[in-house]
Amino acid sequence: MFLAWNEIIKNKLRFTLIIGVLMLVAYLVFFLSGLANGLASLNREAVDKWDADAIVLTEESDQSLTQSSLSIDAVDEIQADETAVLGQLNAIAQTGDLKAGVSIFGINSDEFIMPEVIEGEEFTDANEVIAGDALKDEGFKLGDTLSLSSTKETLKIVGFTDQARFNAAPVLYTTLETLQLVKFGETAENDSQISAIVVRTEDISATTDENGLATIETETFIESLPGYTEQSLTLNFMIYFLFVISSVIVAIFLYVLTVQKISMFGVMKAQGIPSGYLARSVIAQTAILAAIGVAVGLGLTLFTGAFLPSAVPVAFDIPTMLIYGVVLIAVAILGAVFSVLTIVKIDPLKAIGG
Structure with missing residues (x-):
């Protein structure tokens, strides 16, 4: 953690760019989440209000x-x-x-x-x-x-x-x-x-046995509303693809940074610093960058939501947004695995030109 944080402080501009990219991805994920909830509410508000089975x-x-x-x-x-x-x-x-x-x-x-x-x-x-x-x-x-x-x-x-x-x-x-x-x-x-x-x-199956009538659970009825399921699936797939995109972006950034620092990592390994310590440093650095980017993205999303007109169907569900935030951090860390593998494979003698 010490090494990871010190490098972030020393190279502010470089890591600010990474945080900015993660922030934009998080902002888009959170906003799409709010849009999905808002559009769903447009279809189901009155039905949910029944509180029926x-x-x-x-x-x-x-x-x-x-x-x-x-x-x-x-x-x-x-x-x-x-x-x-x-x-x-x-x-x-x-x-x-x-x-x-x-x-x-x-x-x-x-x-x-x-x-x-x-x-x-x-x-x-x-x-x-x-x-x-x-x-x-x-x-x-x-x-x-x-x-x-x-x-x-x-x-x-x-x-x-x-x-x-x-x-x-x-x-x-x-x-x-x-x-x-x-x-x-x-x-x-x-x-x-x-x-x-x-x-x-309590027993939906026993509601009616009259021919010509069908008893439908409330959630099933909502899902059968015209366009409801298709709309939800489309927005959710967009969110899931953004998770993948986030992982790829982080992997590319960190891999490039790692390649640039191969000689430094080689010197550190030659001095006896184990690969595990360096790998943990990269993982910790990724977690810090992702957490900052997600936090800023969340704050920016809520700030934007406060100024949106009522005609925009956006409804932010904080628990869902927090879950998505954790997932974004997790996939960012997953993207750092490629850099970790590169560090493990570094030969100290070749890295320092020996």
Whole structure:
């Protein structure tokens, strides 16, 4: 450690460049991690908010909420600790010059998927909705009257709730009666059709044995959302490739530095300093450089995140970022192995020209 630190202090510029490269790689990894979490949240916030174990859909829906339609009477056949009925409809909501794609959830206010209102009040009358706060960020406000692309009905925002986006669209919560009116018009049979039944239960397999219905675990349902899995895999593969790139970069830098110092290492070995000591010095030096680079990259990422606009879907998960930081340090040390092998093979007499 003494030798490693002294060399870093003596050659500040050289090692600052290495730290800078590691910092940029770490910054990119951390930012991609935040982007992956943020984009995932866009799809699953409303589902996570249910804190449910499973969701019951029709078998022919192919695990798609928008394609599922079942009778509300099916809830009587469900075996679970708690159940909540859910109707769903996608639409374009507009008020004045503001327009946004939304997902309308029809629910019962006395069931567990009813959201907590953070501003305004709960819906009590027909055509009233609680809106996700993402709409508030876009300029929508309490009291706005929303016209919808699929109906002549209008909705009024009476409250806002947080963490309410489904498949990247802000959610509007309303009564089942209102959803039926929006979806089918005045001819709709009141509360006759729903999209799903959300359940909390310890035994998911025993939820239903009714033909035509399928019970899907919440995480499986989320993974089946359009584009969710593909998006997550793409970003995660980019992060994993950055780990490999980081290892290669460190290996190249340290190998070049080691080759430049072959004569010095030869003299040291001729003086009786064992190869193990020199190898540990290189490993320690790599660990120091990587730790500094990762720490600076982490700080820079969090600093950048503080100034990003709300439209950028970034959500930093500190435990995950710390794990990635440790992995970056580990792969950097792994990249130093090539330099260690070079040191072990140095012949003192040849190195000093003997």
